[in-house]
Amino acid sequence: MNHSIPFLDLVTPHVELEQDLIEVVRTALKTAGFIGGKMLQDFEAHFAEYVGVNECIGVASGTDALLFALIAGGVQPGDTVLTVANTFIATAEAITQAGATPEFIEIDERTYNMSPAHLRVYLESCEVDPRSGLRLGRRTKTPITTLLPVHLYGQMADMDALSAIAEEYGLMLFEDACQAHGAMYYSERKSQWTTAGSTGLAAAFSFYPGKNLGACGEAGAVTTNDSELAKKIRMLRDHGQAAKYYHDVVGYNGRLDSIQAGFLDIKLRHLPRWTEQRRAAAARYDQLLADVANIITPFVPANSKPVYHLYAVRVQNREQVQKQLIGAGIATGIHYPVPVHLQNAYQSLGYKAGDLPFTEQVSRETLSLPMYPNLTVEEQEFIAHSIAQATQSEAAKLIVSAG
Numbered sequence: 001m002n003h004s005i006p007f008l009d010l011v012t013p014h015v016e017l018e019q020d021l022i023e024v025v026r027t028a029l030k031t032a033g034f035i036g037g038k039m040l041q042d043f044e045a046h047f048a049e050y051v052g053v054n055e056c057i058g059v060a061s062g063t064d065a066l067l068f069a070l071i072a073g074g075v076q077p078g079d080t081v082l083t084v085a086n087t088f089i090a091t092a093e094a095i096t097q098a099g100a101t102p103e104f105i106e107i108d109e110r111t112y113n114m115s116p117a118h119l120r121v122y123l124e125s126c127e128v129d130p131r132s133g134l135r136l137g138r139r140t141k142t143p144i145t146t147l148l149p150v151h152l153y154g155q156m157a158d159m160d161a162l163s164a165i166a167e168e169y170g171l172m173l174f175e176d177a178c179q180a181h182g183a184m185y186y187s188e189r190k191s192q193w194t195t196a197g198s199t200g201l202a203a204a205f206s207f208y209p210g211k212n213l214g215a216c217g218e219a220g221a222v223t224t225n226d227s228e229l230a231k232k233i234r235m236l237r238d239h240g241q242a243a244k245y246y247h248d249v250v251g252y253n254g255r256l257d258s259i260q261a262g263f264l265d266i267k268l269r270h271l272p273r274w275t276e277q278r279r280a281a282a283a284r285y286d287q288l289l290a291d292v293a294n295i296i297t298p299f300v301p302a303n304s305k306p307v308y309h310l311y312a313v314r315v316q317n318r319e320q321v322q323k324q325l326i327g328a329g330i331a332t333g334i335h336y337p338v339p340v341h342l343q344n345a346y347q348s349l350g351y352k353a354g355d356l357p358f359t360e361q362v363s364r365e366t367l368s369l370p371m372y373p374n375l376t377v378e379e380q381e382f383i384a385h386s387i388a389q390a391t392q393s394e395a396a397k398l399i400v401s402a403g
Helices: 012-016 018-031 038-051 062-073 090-097 116-124 159-168 227-236 258-268 271-288 318-327 344-349 357-365 377-391
Strands: 055-059 080-083 101-104 144-147 172-176 184-187 192-195 202-206 220-224 241-243 311-314 366-369
Touching: 012 018, 018 038, 018 258, 038 055, 038 220, 038 258, 055 062, 055 227, 062 090, 062 172, 062 202, 062 220, 062 227, 080 090, 090 101, 101 344, 116 159, 144 159, 159 172, 159 184, 220 227, 271 311, 271 377, 318 366, 318 377, 357 366
Parallel strands: 080 101, 080 144, 144 172, 172 202
Antiparallel strands: 055 220, 184 192, 202 220, 311 366
């Protein structure tokens, strides 16, 4: 059979929802409601309810969401913020744009999220600032004030352990939830399932078109239970205005367009179904790839319910495997081939190859397979068969298990 399987299908859901999406545009045209207004307010209320928080503030992008959350939360110029290097550069960009400096923690060898064990070792090795009592960054020698884990590929980081460490060391805790719309984590501390975006002081979401909940352009949001922080973010996104033409702080032009908010509100109604379809597709991948020896499939702890923004596997000789899959008509992705600490943009921090060995290994081996709600069983069977052939070739050797 001839196959052509995309990495991501952004056409089908928009065709299915075409009439509802067009109605959003008609509403905006008939009311001139392009900025703010009811469509934005409705989406913010509905997404806050979905996440399980009191406040949602729509902004222009996921990057703005990260930036505004950090600034409003109290990150100051000269602070050090701890995050991870296997993420899109926007995580670090927001830290830098807030005036702080990122330092990078090694990741867990199974989940690829921030490792609480490595975080603790890192903090214990840092000097203590006699003035603030905070630890000083190893490289920056400035106070470590903030922890910013990333819920990578749609699976939440170990928030119980990270929250405990943040409290112990007096750190603010934020969530980069830009890939984790609806992901859940069972918190022993709270004795309940919690949703991504509801644990830290604030969380950032991206609604870039390829996300599980994607706009038809750029969009983002911050979620929080802190009403004062939410008030600050609303000012920051709108030129620092507390009321029109009354500017309490120097702000930004970071508003979420009403049409994009309307699109997102329509799509949010379908997100639970899409999430279950992604989980079902991931379970099929797990089963189909279980006997393929030369591959490492995603690890999911018992207390985690990921949403599979990406289904990322690890293979050696990734480029050769990817080439063979392309030859079979299967599109794949690579996230992220150069970790942030080795990017030219962050050369000034002085990191070098080998500083984060497992992060760097994962960056060389990770291959993201097609993942979207309407992925069919037949397509997945063909993908699995093609991967088995590719990884068993002479060019693809067995990876030593990371577990």
